[in-house]
Amino acid sequence: MADSRDYLREGAGWLFYIAALMGIALLLPRTVFDPESKDFLLLLGAVGIWRYSMGAIHYLRGMVFLYLVFPWYRRKVSRLGAGADPSQVFLMVTSFRIDAMTTAQVYRSVIEEAIGCGYPTTVVCSIVELADELLIKTLWESCNPPAHVKLDFVRIPGTGKRDGLAHGFRAISRHMPDSSAVVAVVDGDTVLTPGLVRRCVPWFKLFPNVGGLTTNEFCEVRGSYLMSQWHKLRFAQRHINMCSMALGKRVLTMTGRMSVFRAQVVTHPGFIQDVESDYLEHWRLGRFRFLTGDDKSSWYSLMRLGYDTFYVPDAVINTVEHPPEKSFFKASRKLMFRWYGNNLRQNSRALHLGANRLGWFTSLVLFDQRVTMWASLLGPSVAIIASLKYSMAYLLVYVLWVGVTRLLLSLLLLASKHPVGPAYPLILYYNQLVGAVVKIYVFFRLDRQSWTRQNTRLDRGLARYQRWFNTWSSRAMTFSAASVYGAFLMWIV
Numbered sequence: 067m068a069d070s071r072d073y074l075r076e077g078a079g080w081l082f083y084i085a086a087l088m089g090i091a092l093l094l095p096r097t098v099f100d101p102e103s104k105d106f107l108l109l110l111g112a113v114g115i116w117r118y119s120m121g122a123i124h125y126l127r128g129m130v131f132l133y134l135v136f137p138w139y140r141r142k143v144s145r146l147g148a149g150a151d152p153s154q155v156f157l158m159v160t161s162f163r164i165d166a167m168t169t170a171q172v173y174r175s176v177i178e179e180a181i182g183c184g185y186p187t188t189v190v191c192s193i194v195e196l197a198d199e200l201l202i203k204t205l206w207e208s209c210n211p212p213a214h215v216k217l218d219f220v221r222i223p224g225t226g227k228r229d230g231l232a233h234g235f236r237a238i239s240r241h242m243p244d245s246s247a248v249v250a251v252v253d254g255d256t257v258l259t260p261g262l263v264r265r266c267v268p269w270f271k272l273f274p275n276v277g278g279l280t281t282n283e284f285c286e287v288r289g290s291y292l293m294s295q296w297h298k299l300r301f302a303q304r305h306i307n308m309c310s311m312a313l314g315k316r317v318l319t320m321t322g323r324m325s326v327f328r329a330q331v332v333t334h335p336g337f338i339q340d341v342e343s344d345y346l347e348h349w350r351l352g353r354f355r356f357l358t359g360d361d362k363s364s365w366y367s368l369m370r371l372g373y374d375t376f377y378v379p380d381a382v383i384n385t386v387e388h389p390p391e392k393s394f395f396k397a398s399r400k401l402m403f404r405w406y407g408n409n410l411r412q413n414s415r416a417l418h419l420g421a422n423r424l425g426w427f428t429s430l431v432l433f434d435q436r437v438t439m440w441a442s443l444l445g446p447s448v449a450i451i452a453s454l455k456y457s458m459a460y461l462l463v464y465v466l467w468v469g470v471t472r473l474l475l476s477l478l479l480l481a482s483k484h485p486v487g488p489a490y491p492l493i494l495y496y497n498q499l500v501g502a503v504v505k506i507y508v509f510f511r512l513d514r515q516s517w518t519r520q521n522t523r524l525d526r527g528l529a530r531y532q533r534w535f536n537t538w539s540s541r542a543m544t545f546s547a548a549s550v551y552g553a554f555l556m557w558i559v
Contacts, residue, residue, distance in 0.1 A: 079488025087469045094462055117441050120434050121475075128309035129481060132379055135313060140380070143268045150268035154247040155183065156238050156329065157263075158190040160230040161198060161254025168255055168386045173202050175258040177209045183263040188216045188241065192234040194224040227322070228360050232342035239333040246270075247329035256323045257384040265381040266326045277373025278320045278327040278364065280308070281381040284484070289389040289397070295489040296398060297387050299497075302484035305379065312377035316428040320368065320375065322361040324383045331373065340367035346411055348512060350543075351536055352528075357515040359408030366412055369419055398496075402504040404516070409435060410505065411512050439505035440551060442498045447555050468495055506547070510540045 143150065157176050161169055173191075180187040191202055199219055206217055220237045222230050231251065238249060248267050252258065262281070269279055283301050287294035311317045320327070331337055344356040344363040356363060368375055389397040413435055421429045449464035472491035479486050508514070513536065528536070 076488050083469075083473070083488055083491060087466065087473070090462060090466045090469065094459060094466065116434075117438060120431075120438075124307055124310040125478060127313050128306035131309040131313040132306075132481075136309075136379060139269075139272065143272050146268055146271055150271035152185060152246050152248045152267050152270070153244050154241075154329070155180070155185045155187040155263060155267065156190055156241070156243070156247070156249040157187060157252060158192060158231075158234045158238065158249060159252045159254060160192040160227055160234065162194045162224055162227070162230065164254045165388075166197070166201060168388075169198060169201060170205060171257055171386070172252070172254060173205050174209070176252060177205060177211065177215075179258045179260065179263055180215045181209065181211050182260055185263070185267075186214045187263075188218055188238075190218045190220060190234050190237055192220045192222060192230040192237075194222060194230075226357065228342050228344075228356075228363075231360055232338050235332045235338045235341070238329065243329035243333065245328075245330055248326055249329050249332045250324065250326045251320075251322070251332075253323045253385070255386045255388070257386065258324070259382045259384065262324075262381050262383065266378055269376055269378065270328055273315070273374065273376060275372075275374045276315065276328075276376045277331045277368045277371065278325055279376040279378055280317060280319070280321040280325040281377075281383050282308075282379050283321070283323060283383055283385055285385045285387050287387040287389070289387070289392075290394055292394045292489060292493075293387075293389050293397060295487045296394070296493050298485055298487065299479075299490050299493050302479045302482045302486065305482045305484060306479070308377040309379060311428070311431070314425055314427055315374035315376055316425055317375040317377045318365060318428070318431070319361045320364040323385050325361070325364070327364075331368065331371070334371065336371065337364070337367045340364070340370075346415065346512065350539055351513045352532070354513045356408075356411060358404055359411060362408045362412040366416060369416065369423060372423075399500065399504060402501055403508060406501065406505045407508045407512065407515060410509055436509075439502045439509065442502035443551075444555070446499065448558055451555060507544065510544045510547070 157180055159173065159176055161172070164172075176189055180189050191199070193199055193202075199221070202217075202219075211217075218237060220230075220233050222233045234251075235249075243249075248270060250263065250266070266279060266281065270276060282305055285294075285297050285301055287297050308317055340363050341360055344359075344366075345353055346356065347353045365375060390400045391397040413432055416424070417429060417432050424432070445464065445468075449461050453459075453461035469491065472494045475494060476486055476490035479490070
């Protein structure tokens with residue numbers, strides 16, 4: 067019954083969206099749809115050539131990997147048989163301030179996967195609270211694991227996920243794993259699907275230089291319908307982008323929710339140091355540690371150490387998403403602030419590794435991360451200025467253009483095999499506008515960081531003058547950049 071209501075709601079949503087587009091089209095003069103007219107609708111898309119070109123390249127690369135290259139790789143992996151088995155598997159879970167129901171769901175899936183994979187496996191629990199330890203022991207006893215599956219606790223202070231990961235990696239080092247052992251790093255709100263480990267571990271045998279890989283994600287959102295659609299859209303886009311980057315073995319993040327590494331990587335002192343105490347030396351803001359973004363630090367460390375990264379689209383995890391706020395707008399902005407900050411903090415130093423290490427396409431993608439935040443605002447800004455100066459028809463044309471293109475982009479996501487809902491076109495445009503503004507804001511304030519689950523912020527212990535300088539220089543640079551951009555827009559119009 068619930069499924070039929072969902073189908074009716076989504077069907078009604080799609081019909082309403084298409085009807086709204088048709089209504090806007092009826093308000094416009096016919097010359098807008100005449101290819102020989104100077105007002106032809108598609109001319110408006112000229113301002114987005116760069117953005118649409120990068121999107122098309124990512125999409126085509128993703129489809130080639132997902133439907134051609136990866137199936138070929140998978141056949142090669144299946145022929146390896148037992149020769150690709152690891153000597154030992156470590157499933158390391160980090161959890162802090164997650165509700166008991168989610169914690170029980172996560173650890174039960176991890177313990178069952180440790181038993182089901184058939185390899186000698188150690189479940190490493192990096193935890194803070196005694197209540198979590200008692201809950202895990204109860205689950206462990208109820209599952210009655212065989213002798214080759216072991217449990218190891220690492221108790222840490224609640225000083226952040228980076229410390230939890232570092233303590234867990236050092237605990238794994240004490241087991242002295244050999245070169246064929248692997249470590250899966252699992253977040254405390256990630257539920258593993260049966261057979262996940264067996265789908266992931268053979269790739270390290272097939273690709274000797276792959277140091278880490280990550281997996282496909284679906285989500286269960288403990289929030290509103292709009293928040294649920296927002297997360298699901300993000301995971302569908304993530305899936306295609308990951309496939310695109312996996313084509314060159316340059317996946318740009320070792321997702322904190324679930325990634326698998328060679329044991330020799332996570333026990334490397336340099337890697338542990340990068341994850342635990344990563345920092346950035348900024349020309350204006352000085353030196354500051356990374357509070358969040360351990361997944362970006364682990365990726366950067368792999369690149370620096372000379373490893374490749376990979377993505378396994380048929381290895382699936384389910385994450386339990388807890389929005390940081392009840393309001394969709396507040397929650398989405400908070401999450402964007404954290405995610406985009408992590409991206410931009412890694413961006414400049416990753417580019418300094420050079421195209422010889424990263425590859426030309428990866429370098430281009432990293433450069434595009436800087437350009438997109440400004441290019442995303444170009445279309446709406448020009449449309450608004452032109453409508454104020456000449457005619458409101460320009461704004462209507464732009465709205466129609468956005469509506470049609472976002473509808474097509476949403477339908478293209480069907481190829482990802484992730485669900486596609488009627489709110490996707492609007493959310494895509496919301497992400498474009500709000501995401502661009504958040505990126506620009508964060509770009510000039512890279513030292514500002516905070517967790518969404520834990521109310522902790524980075525305290526650098528700066529002198530009063532330095533705090534004042536950082537604050538006002540960030541404001542001045544934001545204002546200057548926005549002024550130059552505004553002048554450029556006026557010149558275009």
